[in-house]
């Protein structure tokens with residue numbers, strides 16, 4: 001007689017993919033996935049949300065415990081699906097919330113396959129050909145941004161934040177060699193713009209540099225770093241004897257799609273090396289987690305325009321290209337496929353121009369005795385991660401292979417066209433004012449004004465004249481109320497879900513400018529949903545009144 005546990009094990013074997021081909025069980029496995037997809041499908045509606053809005057009860061969640069007995073696959077699936085209730089559908093045309101893309105089906109399959117077979121990217125021993133997928137995705141991205149792909153290398157990591165961590169860690173080792181062993185012995189700074197992502201500060205604090213050592217350079221109204229101030233502030237830091245761990249150029253800011261002048265920044269960096277006779281070259285990182293995708297337009301023939309974009313779109317694409325085409329001047333680049341590559345979370349690539357830079361952050365093989373018994377490809381020597389999923393590169397490849405250059409160009413071109421159409425319509429109304437008209441991405445930041453406000457003069461006065469502080473703050477509050485109305489209408493399936501940013505940027509006198517934000521990422525977006533934003537604003541103004 002077999003012990004009781006054994007029959008449980010036998011039962012549970014059915015809940016695993018079979019190790020040896022079993023077509024009947026494969027059908028069961030496939031059916032289980034289909035069942036989940038079917039159940040999610042039943043949660044879809046005209047609303048840009050799955051199921052119903054839910055009140056989140058965290059107190060009840062903390063009381064959750066494991067059951068004594070096993071459950072069936074079907075029961076667990078149903079439970080898991082229920083967690084999707086209330087989730088926004090980023091791919092819904094009524095959803096214009098943030099830089100979160102819907103994922104393509106091949107990228108979802110790319111994400112899924114490794115979760116069945118658990119390749120570990122730490123080494124080729126454990127990832128086999130999935131290691132090639134990582135190298136291929138990196139090679140494709142390197143070539144797109146203009147790196148020599150025979151010199152470049154890349155590693156997938158845990159988000160855009162991770163790419164910044166790798167970059168600043170690398171730069172720190174250049175500026176202060178040996179820090180990995182000895183710890184930080186001198187003050188080192190990171191230089192970025194005030195509209196750079198907050199993860200620059202996160203990384204500085206986690207690396208022990210200290211968030212206070214992130215020098216945030218003011219930006220122009222176009223949300224680009226003021227390069228003359230960058231030069232001054234960099235010079236001041238060097239004069240004060242500080243090391244420069246990294247200069248971060250933001251190539252596509254999170255809120256407004258601002259693009260730093262990377263070429264000018266690289267020239268400033270080189271000048272500083274001469275001026276101070278530095279014995280290291282400060283690491284220049286391009287945080288292009290959003291902007292990288294526009295590199296597909298580097299070789300697009302804007303005059304012949306074979307894809308037939310309208311003139312205004314061509315202008316917008318050219319406006320972005322004039323910055324993005326210099327990406328290869330950076331020593332390293334952050335790429336998020338889960339932002340503008342239409343891939344599921346998490347798919348982020350840290351790219352370096354020269355492979356040797358990865359050696360700067362490598363560990364001694366003797367410190368990892370159980371790894372790397374064979375082969376030559378061992379990313380785990382320099383990655384922060386030990387276990388590392390193959391899902392990132394496989395998902396990235398899924399989207400890249402599906403779309404090709406022209407697919408990605410068409411999708412991005414469409415999103416930019418939609419966003420530009422919104423800008424055009426908002427410009428045509430006296431009650432609205434577009435804040436980032438000179439940024440050419442899929443995001444539009446704007447403010448709505450109460451009746452009677454002169455939107456030709458007031459926005460400029462609010463921005464620069466401290467006497468308008470109270471007016472600005474009152475209009476901030478007005479925009480919050482407009483947002484609440486738009487939001488509640490959208491959740492009922494009318495209008496569009498947009499978002500609100502509490503501080504699009506600060507005024508010249510240091511007050512926060514609240515803005516409404518439309519981030520168009522859905523391939524299903526269309527002009528009628530752009531109109532829906534305007535109609536919704538009009539209804540919200542009626543309700544909010546003065």
Ligand SMILES: *Cc1c(COP(=O)(O)O)cnc(C)c1O
Pocket residue numbers: 158159160161162196197199250252253254287289290336348
């Ligand atoms: C989103 C974003 C990040 C952080 O990336 P995650 O993938 O969310 O970790 C960093 N920089 C910029 C400019 C971003 O927009």
